[in-house]
Structure formats: C-alpha cells, structure tokens
Amino acid sequence: MARGRGSLNSGGKQGEELPKAKITSQSLKNSSKLLKYIKPYRLKFFAGLFFLFISSLVGLSFPAILGSLIDVAQGTHKYKFLPDSLTAIGIGGFILLFCQAFVSFFRVVWFVQVAERSLADIRRETYFKLITLPMNFFANRRVGELNSRISADLSQIQDTLTTTLAEMLRQLIIMIGSIILLAIVSIKLTLAVLAILPFIVGFAVIFGRFIRKLSRQAQDKLAESNTIVEETLQGIANVKAFVNEAFEAGRYNSNLQEVIKIAVKGAKFRGVFASFIVFCLFGAFVGVIWYGSVLVSHKEMLVGDLTSFIMYTIFVGAAMGSFPDLYSNVQKAIGATERVLEILEEKGEDVSIHESDNEIKQRVDGNLIFDNVNFHYPSRPEIEVLKDVSFEAKAGQRVAIVGPSGSGKSTTAALILQFYHPQSGTILFDGKPADSYSLTDIRNQVAIVPQDVLLFGGTIRENIAYGKLKATEEEIVAAAKRANAHQFVTSFPEGYDTVVGERGVKLSGGQRQRIAIARALLKNPSILILDEATSSLDSESERLVQEALEELMKNRTSVIIAHRLSTIREADKIIVLEKGIVIESGNHEELLGNEKGLYRYLSQLQFEV
Ligand SMILES: Nc1ncnc2c1ncn2[C@@H]1O[C@H](COP(=O)(O)OP(=O)(O)OP(=O)(O)O)[C@@H](O)[C@H]1O
Secondary structure, three states: OHHHHHHHOOOOOOOOOOOOOOOOHHHHHHHHHHHHHOHHHHHHHHHHHHHHHHHHHHHHHHHHHHHHHHHHHOOOOOOOOOOOOHHHHHHHHHHHHHHHHHHHHHHHHHHHHHHHHHHHHHHHHHHHHHHHOOHHHHHOOOHHHHHHHHHHHHHHHHHHHHHHHHHHHHHHHHHHHHHHHHHHHOHHHHHHHHHHHHHHHHHHHHHHHHHHHHHHHHHHHHHHHHHHHHHHHHOHHHHHHOOOHHHHHHHHHHHHHHHHHHHHHHHHHHHHHHHHHHHHHHHHHHHHHHHHHHHHHOOOOOHHHHHHHHHHHHHHHHHHHHHHHHHHHHHHHHHHHHHHHHHHOOOOOOOOOOHHHHOOOOOOOOOEEEEEEEEOOOOOOOOOOEEEEEEEEOOOOEEEEEOOOOOOHHHHHHHHOOOOOOOEEEEEEOOEEHHHOOHHHHHHOEEEEOOOOOOOOEEHHHHHHOOOOOOOHHHHHHHHHHOOOHHHHHHOOOHHHOEEOOOOEOOOHHHHHHHHHHHHHHHOOOEEEEEOOOOOOOHHHHHHHHHHHHHHHOOOEEEEEOOOHHHHOOOOEEEEEEOOEEEEEEOHHHHHHOOOOHHHHHHHHHHHO
16 A cells, blocks of 8 residues: 555655665664754644544544444434434535545645655755765765665655655554444454454465565566576677577576466465455454344344444454555665665765855965875775875976886876875875865866766767866867867767767767867866876877877876876876886986886887787
8 A cells, every 4th residue: 555655756666675674773763863854844744744643533433424324224323422314424424525535635745745855855965975975985885876875765765754654653543543443332343353353464464475475586587587588689699609599598498487387386375365365354354244243133233333343343454454564664764764874974075065165265386296105995905005106296297107007007196186095195286285275176176087088968068068167158169179179079960069978979989088188178277187098099089189188288287197108208207106116207218228127118018019
C-alpha cells in the first residue's frame, strides 16, 4: 500500500533494494538530525498530522454507521447518540464521507509539499557539500555510489516522510481504535479474534516475503540471461571469429533452464500461499461470522453489530499485515539517512558556492616555489609519492616536469591546484605560503589544460565560457580564435551553438584540446599547468594545438607535464622526477650534457623511436 502511494511524489519507485539498518536508539537519534529540514515547514506538517488523525477517526466510524443502518432497518436502535431514522443516518454518513474526502485532500497535499520542499533542501545541501568536498573524499569512493546517495537514498527518505510515517500512524490509529470498538461491540468475539488473527497475519506476512524472495531470484536469473544476450551482441564479431555460437547458445539455454526451475518452484509456493489465504484467512472470517451468527441466534448480538464487527476485524487484519512492510521501509530510510548524514557531516573545502565570493582578492604574479615538499596520498599513507621535491618557477618562466610513468608528475600538478596538501614542506606563490591565500584565489589564478579534456553536455559557447562565466560573446570568439578553434567551430552548421558532450557532436582529441585551451585563455591565469596528452595527434592537428598552446603560454608561468620531450626543448627549466625524487634539473642542453642522466637516456629512447 505504502509503495503504491509513493508515486505521489518525485521520489518514485526505487530500482534497487536499499540495505536496511537496525533501528537502535542511536540510529534514531542520528536520523532525527534530518528533522531540522522539516522545521521550516512544521506548521503544514503538524496540520497534516492533525488531519491524518481526524481522517483516521472518521474512517473508523463507518463500520459503526453501517451496523446502525442495518439495526435501525430491523427496528432496533442500540446507540442512542445516533439518530433513529435511516435517512438521518444515511445523510450523516454522507456528510462524514465528504469531510473525510476534504480532510484527506489536504493531508496528502500538505505532506507531499512538506516532504518535497524539505527533501529539495536536503538534496541541495548534499549536492553543495559534495562539490565542495576535498579531492581525497572522491579518491576513496566511486561516482556511482555517490550518485545513488543523492538519488536512491534521498528518494527512500522522501517516501518515508511522505507516505510511510503517515501510513504507520494511520494504521496504528485504525488498529487501536478498531480493537477498542471491537471490544465495545462484543468482548467474547473480540477475544476469539485476537486469539487467532495475529498468528494468521504473521504467517501470511512471512510466507509472502518468502515468495517475494523467490520471485526476485527468478528476476535476477532472467537479468543474467539478458546480460548474456547483451554481451554476445556487443562482441558479436568475437563470437563469430571464434566460432563460439554453439557455446553461447548453450550458455544462454542453461541459464533459461534455471530461470524456469526457480519460477516453477516459486509457482508451487504461490499455489500453497493462495490456498493458505483462502483457507486460513477467509476461514477465520467464516469462523467469526459463524460464531457471531451463533451469538446473534442466542440474541446476544445484533445483526448490525455483527456487520460492524466483521468490518473492524478486516481493519485490524489489514493494519497488522501492513506493519512489517512499513517497518522495513523505515529501516531502509534510517540506513539511507545515515549514509546521507555521513556526507553532510564531512568537512568541506573552504570554497564558497556563491558566485559573488569568487572575486580574486589577492593577486598572484606567477612565482611558484616547491620547498622540500613531501607528500603521500591520504588514502595510501605507506607510499611516499613526492620526496623532498624542491624547484622554482619564476613569473613568466616555462618549467617542464618529465619522468617515467608513476613518478609523481600529475601529483605535482594536483598539489599546485591545492587539491591535496603536502605533509611537510611548503608550496609558495609569490614567496608566500599557499595557505596564506584563500583556496578560491589560488584556483582562480591557476588553470589546467588536462590530458583528457572533459566537455560538458552543452554548446561549444558554454564550454568555452566555463573558463569565465561572465565572458561576453566577443571575448569567447576572441579566445576561440587565439586557440585555433574558431575555424572548426564555425565550420559546423550551428557554429558556437553546436551541442557537444555525451549527447552532442563528438569532437576529435585535438579539437577538444583547443576548446580547453580557449577555456584557459578566457580564464587568463597567472600560472598554467599543461598536462600533455599522451596520445599523439596527427601532424596537422598537432601543429594547430601546439600553436594554440604557444599563444596560451605567453606572459605567464607554465608548468608543463611532458610526455614527448620534443615539445619542451625551449623550456627554461626541466625537472626530472623519478619515484618522486628530483634527480636532475636544468635546461635541455645542460641535461643532455649529463652522460649518465635519465633525461639523456629518455631523449635517446624517444629519438630512436
Ligand atoms: N588519488 C590517488 N590516490 C592514491 N595514490 C595515487 C593517486 N593518484 C596517484 N597515485 C599514485 O601516486 C603515484 C604517482 O602518480 P602520478 O599520477 O603523479 O604519476 P605520473 O608521473 O603523473 O604518471 P603518468 O605519467 O603515468 O601520468 C603513483 O604510484 C600512483 O599510483
């Protein structure tokens, strides 16, 4: 029931089963921290709760009204507070029904409003928190997992707030109310019902769960066979080349057999379940009616009372049956809350999510010094990635970092961008330690052209403007021209409005790099980090990119992470890293002069290639 109502709000249905958490006083205390997000909307929330209470009570009155109708029709009038004419009772019933409809409307609308608004607040805060968390946080987690916290976990919380809690409360009121009313109508019959109903409902719930588990197993197996189809179709060339059609057909077939086996096993249990429901659950009702009829025939009970009684019994049974599902939803929501709180309680970087705080307050000319920097990634403390690294780049100089794969070149770049901080030693900008600047100031004045340029889904114009959000059209076009990108951009029919990224036009590696260069040109940083692409471009593309890079490097400090030594001959300084240690430094000629040096060896290798 609760799940069906979940579609009322944006949470919708979850694709995956979320793990359940144990409900302890600690976990409840933790989860209650989320209540602060409901606080701004508490008036509506409590009004909704009140209406829920009213509508549950009104719901409880219907069996009594129905019973009275029957009794009055038979000429008996037991409850003196009710009118003794059929018309009056009928009209009264309809008025109550109308009230019930009215109250239910507001209850649903208010609960959904409160949940949607508070959930949007939680979503917003979680997202803001996520994007300001330090890089190290992301190193230890998969993007998919974080994504699911924002979608599945928050939807679960939303479902619980909008429906599960309300439903639990409603069922609780109905159950307690019904039992009290049952007792008022007939104590004897009530005791008889309470003696058997909980057992039957409990058994039905456990059995139902078992069957659901079986059908999930069958679904999983079916999904497995779908994976086989997907894999073979994707790799159809391989299947054919290895003449493995028979093997794949066999694999698919045996999987299907298992699907059938599980499904048939499930069907047997389902049959047993159906018989059980018919026999026990309906049997119990027949039993109640039978015993009730005996009481009626002995004049111990009125027919109308028996009718009310049966209806209340159904209410109690349904409420009992709904609790396990509702409870497991709450368990999932508590697990989800704890995972979301884990993110909300992380310490973010000191960056603002407000555009207005983004102005540069302390200018950097571009002097960069690494002074005895030692660094290991927080996630892998046993591996020292940089050891006593020292070098200096004066404003406007070009410094190249070379070295074998894994020697720490990209790590050096990450440290300049303050993605991580050295455990000892200092990084200085214009002679002042990095921590005397705000993070925003440093990152606003350092630009990186990465190896793999990521374009966001959007137009080329938007992608270039990512370097300076407030750039004018003229500035964007000027940057694209300087980056040798204007020509190819205008060759597309939609020009700067061409949509790129996952759903748009695919750009070549060289074109993407030129967009990234235009982006960096717009940003106009004092310090530029160039992470040279490892995959080589064709010579024309290479020339265009190289020209654009030359333009970009003019008048600023450039740190070039070089894979091809040919491109760094002109560098003012070359730093050779090996296993995180600076083993050589100097310009191209000086380093070539070192007969036993790694640089000379590497350049000989590349030259031979
Ligand atoms: N996020 C990270 N967490 C833990 N260890 C990392 C992380 N990134 C890199 N490392 C490790 O740090 C060392 C240096 O890596 P880095 O990427 O700086 O080398 P590189 O010289 O840039 O290599 P390449 O030329 O292959 O890009 C490697 O041993 C790598 O495994």
